[in-house]
Amino acid sequence: MKGHGLDKAANYTILAVDDAKDSLMLLEFDLAESGYRVITAESGELALEIIKETDVSLVLLDIHMPGISGIDTLKRMQQEQAMQNVPVIMLSASGEEDAIVTALELGADDYITKPYIPKVLLARINNALRYMEKTKLLELLAKTDSLTGLNNRGAFQELSNACINQAQRENNVISFAMLDIDFFKNVNDKYGHDVGDKALVEFAAILKKTFRCYDVIGRVGGEEFAVCMPNTTIDEAYLACERCRATVESRIIQVDKDDKTIEFNITASIGITSSVGKSIHYDELVKNADSALYQAKRNGRNQTMLDGTVEPSDELDTADVMIVESQNMEKTMVETNSYPGIDYQIGVNNVLGDDNLFQEILIMFYQDHGDDGRKIALAISNGSYNDLKNLIHTLKGVACSIGAMTLFEHCKALDIAINESNSAMYEGLFQPVDVALSEVIAGIKERLIN
Numbered sequence: 001m002k003g004h005g006l007d008k009a010a011n012y013t014i015l016a017v018d019d020a021k022d023s024l025m026l027l028e029f030d031l032a033e034s035g036y037r038v039i040t041a042e043s044g045e046l047a048l049e050i051i052k053e054t055d056v057s058l059v060l061l062d063i064h065m066p067g068i069s070g071i072d073t074l075k076r077m078q079q080e081q082a083m084q085n086v087p088v089i090m091l092s093a094s095g096e097e098d099a100i101v102t103a104l105e106l107g108a109d110d111y112i113t114k115p116y117i118p119k120v121l122l123a124r125i126n127n128a129l130r131y132m133e134k135t136k137l138l139e140l141l142a143k144t145d146s147l148t149g150l151n152n153r154g155a156f157q158e159l160s161n162a163c164i165n166q167a168q169r170e171n172n173v174i175s176f177a178m179l180d181i182d183f184f185k186n187v188n189d190k191y192g193h194d195v196g197d198k199a200l201v202e203f204a205a206i207l208k209k210t211f212r213c214y215d216v217i218g219r220v221g222g223e224e225f226a227v228c229m230p231n232t233t234i235d236e237a238y239l240a241c242e243r244c245r246a247t248v249e250s251r252i253i254q255v256d257k258d259d260k261t262i263e264f265n266i267t268a269s270i271g272i273t274s275s276v277g278k279s280i281h282y283d284e285l286v287k288n289a290d291s292a293l294y295q296a297k298r299n300g301r302n303q304t305m306l307d308g309t310v311e312p313s314d315e316l317d318t319a320d321v322m323i324v325e326s327q328n329m330e331k332t333m334v335e336t337n338s339y340p341g342i343d344y345q346i347g348v349n350n351v352l353g354d355d356n357l358f359q360e361i362l363i364m365f366y367q368d369h370g371d372d373g374r375k376i377a378l379a380i381s382n383g384s385y386n387d388l389k390n391l392i393h394t395l396k397g398v399a400c401s402i403g404a405m406t407l408f409e410h411c412k413a414l415d416i417a418i419n420e421s422n423s424a425m426y427e428g429l430f431q432p433v434d435v436a437l438s439e440v441i442a443g444i445k446e447r448l449i450n
């Protein structure tokens with residue numbers, strides 16, 4: 001088996017299905033002699049039970065059997081989650097050409113005519129297993145962030161969605177955290193991108209150690225990570241995140257470069273949200289955790305903040321817990337101080353409730369960013385990647401700090417596309433940014449400038 005990309009034969013379990021006992025014994029003998037673990041079944045019905053209970057690596061399936069035929073067994077196997085990626089090789093007596101074609105069209109991987117030649121049978125089994133290993137590896141690579149080994153953005157969303165659905169079905173609590181390394185650009189600028197990469201790897205390792213094995217961890221952006229924590233209350237999530245943050249802060253990262261050892265440390269800001277027993281979507285959890293994260297950044301970084309829509313229990317030392325004021329809190333101030341596209345409460349909370357200061361900031365926003373729509377459009381049409389990146393990144397940060405959350409979300413989507421160099425998306429993602437920005441600018445103009 002060596003040199004063929006396959007593990008030891010003993011690591012593979014082959015299920016041989018044939019109603020003829022003598023054929024089955026012969027198969028069992030030939031396969032076991034080559035080192036495979038073998039399970040036999042004398043009917044399709046039995047085979048279908050076995051695959052539900054046992055990890056099978058490959059199935060050898062006779063076409064012509066009384067009871068459920070090989071073809072029907074194949075169809076039913078393909079509906080089983082456990083059979084995804086498990087190759088099925090049909091065993092057929094000569095003269096069953098139509099059945100062979102049907103089986104291949106239905107997704108069987110290969111067929112072998114009986115009486116078979118043992119050497120050929122083994123070669124085809126090895127081929128099918130090798131192909132399966134490659135497929136599994138490719139699937140893993142497609143879901144993994146190559147730098148850190150964590151789930152990439154797509155896989156993280158997929159796994160989180162499964163947790164969210166289960167939490168809803170079982171009426172369980174689920175918590176969700178967004179984590180972002182502080183001033184990471186400085187690390188790259190000061191020590192180089194390769195050193196920055198090492199810091200990302202170290203950060204990912206801390207995440208893997210801090211959170212439980214059934215928490216879902218992902219790298220969802222350049223220096224942005226997320227953790228989905230099933231069956232975890234907001235208190236527990238807060239404590240886990242704080243543990244993680246403290247570990248990050250105290251870890252001295254050492255990197256050997258150009259004959260010397262560079263030593264530095266990083267910090268991270270974290271936003272957490274939670275949901276229990278209600279219908280909630282992945283996007284909503286991300287949005288809530290993200291706005292808590294941006295508040296943590298605004299508040300000075302290197303801290304964990306809770307989203308204002310959740311409440312910690314009395315047992316948690318709330319003196320130490322920073323909570324973003326609820327976005328759902330009393331709206332009286334919003335009514336008297338409403339600015340289109342701006343959640344006044346969020347914005348004013350960012351300046352500790354100082355209305356006058358907040359209005360001054362809105363005027364500055366109007367002056368500094370009123371023309372951003374035109375500048376961004378120009379940067380897109382000119383392909384000025386750096387200008388575009390800077391404009392959107394800054395606008396995203398400022399939008400969050402003044403409570404322009406819709407504008408913030410649209411900027412974030414475009415920011416992600418820019419970081420992924422997904423230029424085909426720029427135009428489409430810019431449109432909602434432009435609309436949201438125009439609304440905010442027009443509102444400020446109407447209330448404070450005219």
Ligand SMILES: Nc1nc2c(ncn2[C@@H]2O[C@H](COP(=O)(O)OP(=O)(O)OP(=O)(O)O)[C@@H](O)[C@H]2O)c(=O)[nH]1
Pocket residue numbers: 147180181182183184185186188192193194195196197200221222223297301393
């Ligand atoms: N080394 C390295 N850097 C990356 C990677 N992905 C993104 N970055 C860098 O991460 C930095 C993110 O910087 P910003 O988004 O400006 O944020 P920041 O400097 O962390 O500041 P705050 O988030 O506001 O605290 C940029 O310099 C990116 O180039 C990566 O895979 N490797």
